Amino acid sequence: MQDAHSLFDIAGKVILITGGNKGIGWALSSGLAQAGASVVIVNRGRESGEAAVQAIQAQGGDAYYLQADLAEPQTMPELVLQTIQRYGRIDAVINNAAARINQWAEAHTAEDWDYILKVNVVSPSLLAQSAAIQMKRQGGGTILYVSSNLACRTIDRRSSYGATKGAIEALARHQALEWARFGIRVNCLAPGSTETPELSNRMRSDTPRYEALHQMIPLGRPARPNDMLGAAWFLVSAASEYMTGQTILVDGGWSIASMPKSVLFAP
Numbered sequence: 001m002q003d004a005h006s007l008f009d010i011a012g013k014v015i016l017i018t019g020g021n022k023g024i025g026w027a028l029s030s031g032l033a034q035a036g037a038s039v040v041i042v043n044r045g046r047e048s049g050e051a052a053v054q055a056i057q058a059q060g061g062d063a064y065y066l067q068a069d070l071a072e073p074q075t076m077p078e079l080v081l082q083t084i085q086r087y088g089r090i091d092a093v094i095n096n097a098a099a100r101i102n103q104w105a106e107a108h109t110a111e112d113w114d115y116i117l118k119v120n121v122v123s124p125s126l127l128a129q130s131a132a133i134q135m136k137r138q139g140g141g142t143i144l145y146v147s148s149n150l151a152c153r154t155i156d157r158r159s160s161y162g163a164t165k166g167a168i169e170a171l172a173r174h175q176a177l178e179w180a181r182f183g184i185r186v187n188c189l190a191p192g193s194t195e196t197p198e199l200s201n202r203m204r205s206d207t208p209r210y211e212a213l214h215q216m217i218p219l220g221r222p223a224r225p226n227d228m229l230g231a232a233w234f235l236v237s238a239a240s241e242y243m244t245g246q247t248i249l250v251d252g253g254w255s256i257a258s259m260p261k262s263v264l265f266a267p
């Protein structure tokens with residue numbers, strides 16, 4: 001019988017995480033490194049990426065930094081090559097970094113669409129494709145896309161963002177189907193509203209909106225970045241070995257709430 005604890009054993013696994021220096025990505029890269037994985041952090045700002053690597057190393061973890069801009073899809077294969085040069089393998093890719101354009105639906109330009117599709121769909125897919133070629137040689141691996149509850153739900157001024165998140169969930173299902181025969185699993189993690197340092201300041205400054213948001217979350221608060229770690233760990237580990245093409249929603253119950261709590265639970 002398999003030892004239950006070994007299901008979550010990711011010691012020595014090589015995991016590349018885009019945007020692993022900040023917000024949800026930082027919760028994932030620092031948490032998975034603590035669990036024994038070697039994490040490759042990819043983002044644009046070299047200083048904050050290297051600082052994240054040093055912070056992980058200071059805790060006794062293993063991390064490596066690669067600079068890239070997801071607005072340049074042609075550079076994605078190089079990230080996988082450099083990971084292989086450093087570690088000899090790649091076990092998981094977490095496509096976490098994303099762009100948002102907070103703009104009314106009718107005001108989006110062709111340039112806006114070009115940019116957000118490149119960052120949120122084209123580059124993550126090319127990164128997954130390059131990794132899949134290597135994973136096929138290795139006999140397997142996992143791809144995890146960080147989607148959003150806005151793939152299925154709506155708020156104002158997020159049409160292009162929501163569209164890209166819906167696109168990666170569909171993409172994940174198709175890649176999952178095609179790559180299952182190579183032992184590669186592809187899943188999505190969809191956070192609800194999450195208080196990253198940057199976002200929470202902006203959210204809190206808009207008090208009525210912030211309070212309305214609380215009203216829609218049965219578990220009583222927006223997510224913290226660390227709330228995403230358990231589901232991500234599950235999805236990159238053997239614990240989810242029979243799961244592919246799925247999305248796990250981690251949203252405090254927002255998606256099941258039909259009305260604000262003040263109305264639902266009014267005496």
Ligand SMILES: NC(=O)c1ccc[n+]([C@@H]2O[C@H](COP(=O)([O-])OP(=O)(O)OC[C@H]3O[C@@H](n4cnc5c(N)ncnc54)[C@H](OP(=O)(O)O)[C@@H]3O)[C@@H](O)[C@H]2O)c1
Pocket residue numbers: 018019020021022023024025042043044045046048068069070071095096097098099119146147148149190191192193194195196198199
């Ligand atoms: N926060 C939420 O409420 C929430 C809710 C649902 C889903 N999500 C999803 O969760 C993921 C993480 O969100 P977050 O709020 O934690 O993000 P964040 O705090 O804004 O951090 C974004 C990270 O991605 C990197 N990044 C951004 N654009 C990039 C680019 N063009 N190329 C390379 N790296 C880039 C940033 O580093 P550099 O700036 O140095 O490049 C940063 O590390 C995203 O996919 C987001 O859509 C977030």
